[in-house]
C-alpha cells in the first residue's frame with residue numbers, strides 16, 4: 001500500500017465515528033462530498049511516463065479502514081476507548097492517573113508512531129490489577145493502528161480464543177481457518193491473558209498460535225492481570241475472596257508459552273485505582 005501522510009483529511013478523527021451496535025463497536029465513515037478524483041466510483045486513473053493505470057482511489061482509504069476496524073472484533077463497551085478518553089473525562093478535564101498509567105499511555109502512543117507495516121514489530125503486554133484501564137488502552141492502540149496504518153488487527157479475549165480453538169478441534173477441523181487467521185493476522189491482541197483454568201491441551205494450542213506468530217513475524221499485543229515472571233509454583237487466586245493474584249503469568253501459561261511472550265513482547269505495567277469502582281468518563 002502507498003504510504004499516506006497521517007494528516008490526510010480522509011483519516012482525520014472527524015471523518016468517522018465509532019458507535020456501539022449490539023455486542024460490537026462499529027466504525028462508520030461520515031458522509032463527505034463526492035470525490036472529484038474518481039467521481040465516487042472508488043477507481044481512479046493515474047498516468048506515469050505515458051502509462052495509464054487504474055487503481056483504488058485514495059478516497060477509499062477511509063472505507064477500507066472502517067472495514068478493517070469492523071473486522072477486528074472490538075466489544076461494544078469499548079466503542080469510546082481512545083487515547084484521549086483514557087487521559088481525559090467527558091468534560092475534557094485530565095483524569096488523576098497513576099504515573100504508571102501515564103507512562104503506559106505514552107508507550108502505547110510511541111508504539112503506534114513507530115509501527116512499520118510489513119516488518120517485524122515488537123509487541124506489548126499491559127499488565128496490572130483488574131480495572132486499571134488496560135483493555136481501554138489496548139483498544140485505543142488498536143484503533144490508532146487501524147486508522148493510521150491500515151493494519152489488520154484481531155482482538156480476542158483469551159478465554160474466547162481457547163473456546164473457539166477447542167470447538168474447531170473437537171469438530172475435527174484441526175487446520176481450521178481460525179487457527180491460521182489467529183496465527184497470520186498482522187496484529188493479534190489478546191485480552192486477559194492467563195485467565196481461566198488451563199489444561200495441558202489448551203497450553204499446547206496457545207503455544208502453537210504463539211510460535212506460529214513468532215515465526216511469521218506477527219505482532220502480539222495483550223493485557224494480563226498477572227505480572228510477568230517465570231513459573232513460581234504459587235497457588236491460583238481465590239476468586240471467591242477476590243484476593244490479589246500472586247501467581248505470575250508464567251504460572252498461568254507455563255514456561256514455554258511465557259518464554260515465547262518474552263521473545264515477542266515488552267511488558268508494561270498499568271497501576272492505579274480501580275476505574276470500575278466509579279463510572280468511567
Ligand SMILES: [Zn+2]
Nearest residue numbers: 035038057059
Ligand atoms: Zn475517489
